[in-house]
Amino acid sequence: MNEPFIAFEGVRKSYDGKNYVVRGLDLSVAKGEFLTLLGPSGSGKTTTLMMLAGFEAPTHGTITLAGHRIDSVPPHRRNIGVVFQNYALFPHMTVGENVAFPLKMRRLGKAQTAERVRRALDMVRMESFQTRRPNQLSGGQQQRIALARALVFEPQLILMDEPLGALDKQLREHMQLEIKHLHGRLGINVVYVTHDQSEALTMSDRVGVFDDGTLQQIASPHALYEAPANPFVATFIGENNAIAGEVVELVGKTCRIRTADGSIISALAGDGLKQGTRTTLVLRPERITLSSPAETPNRFTAKIVELIYHGDHLRLRVQACGCEDVRIKVPAALADTFRASGDNIVIGWAPDDCRALALS
Incomplete structure (x- = not known):
């Protein structure tokens, strides 16, 4: 070297x-x-x-x-x-x-x-x-x-x-x-x-x-x-959703996390995780998709809390997986799809798009 x-x-x-x-x-x-x-x-x-x-x-x-x-x-x-x-x-x-x-x-x-x-x-x-x-x-x-x-x-x-x-x-x-x-x-x-x-x-x-x-x-x-x-790095670099949970299973580089409302999320496993420990699951707003197909590994119902217009994109704040503030970034072309706060939508994401991190 x-x-x-x-x-x-x-x-x-x-x-x-x-x-x-x-x-x-x-x-x-x-x-x-x-x-x-x-x-x-x-x-x-x-x-x-x-x-x-x-x-x-x-x-x-x-x-x-x-x-x-x-x-x-x-x-x-x-x-x-x-x-x-x-x-x-x-x-x-x-x-x-x-x-x-x-x-x-x-x-x-x-x-x-x-x-x-x-x-x-x-x-x-x-x-x-x-x-x-x-x-x-x-x-x-x-x-x-x-x-x-x-x-x-x-x-x-x-x-x-x-x-x-x-x-x-x-x-x-x-x-x-x-x-x-x-x-x-x-x-x-x-x-x-x-x-x-x-x-x-x-x-x-x-x-x-x-x-x-x-x-x-x-x-x-x-x-x-x-x-x-x-x-800390996850929340400081870019925008990230942080969802609290507990590790229920570790399989190689992946894990399954149980959230506060009992939802089970499949994710990449960060260093230092052990079964039964508390964790923070991080997920980028742009990685969450809407109307996800039934076979999507992480597929949940979410309730819209707020819609925020940003010109080139739309931000949704939703309740999902026991978290009161999950943020989703979608193209502005989809703005007419959502009519009001309080609507229920289906969201999903791939296991490779979220990561469970050990708490310091």
Whole structure:
């Protein structure tokens, strides 16, 4: 196995010597990988990024970059570019001067600086804006300049802390693809922090999900969505129905779950399940079908509680399997099929579309 480009080994971080905001972090990142650290506020993701940048020091454990320990190396000697949410551009400088600033600090010659600035601005499609000042730019343009400034000194790693948080939805989605495509062209390592799960799924090679200072799971976006390791990941990544039950049978990789109303559901079995234990069954709203045929393994009657129109699709909230709030996502073309709350409908899903997870 190749040596990881970034490695956290047994890293813990405490600000008061008692409470840990990062607990026992072991994390390896391959060369050229785009890794996103995802989690709610206070989960430890930003502290992890700040330790990698050198703005925070680990209380315990080691951090290596390109095979060298960097725990005690100051930030300016780590050859890392950083992009923050507020962009941190100097208002009194032009775009060109802002981008050139890291090279000025490194005492690069004028000719080489000019060429590097031109190349960096060209990467983010902002070469014609060199003489403007930050207050003459839109939020998306400022974000591009901050990214060019982080790239101009050719760092071995780019760190991004909620860089798109200040942008509106449409521009945010556009910039997600811009950053993803730039990463693809350059092949540079990116470690990206966000609390937006959609953003993480869109951009990343892998996503590390944090909660309460602990890395809950790290996997590809597809694996996180389809095979969450625990109930927290299942509910944090995308939308999931969570149905409580008890394991009544385990057969290889599958199991049968009895819910509060006595319904029996066939599902994939997560790690750590035992017969007779309580479990949470997770099921994506888009995997539930309506008017399921009689031979469908999981087929139940449900009562409509609420219909919510979303333009391109319809959301149904129903009572089923002892759960008061099961959500179903269906195409908007079916909107006329449902007349009122209180109607009974038949729903179903395949065993492979739901997963029973052990309670932590």
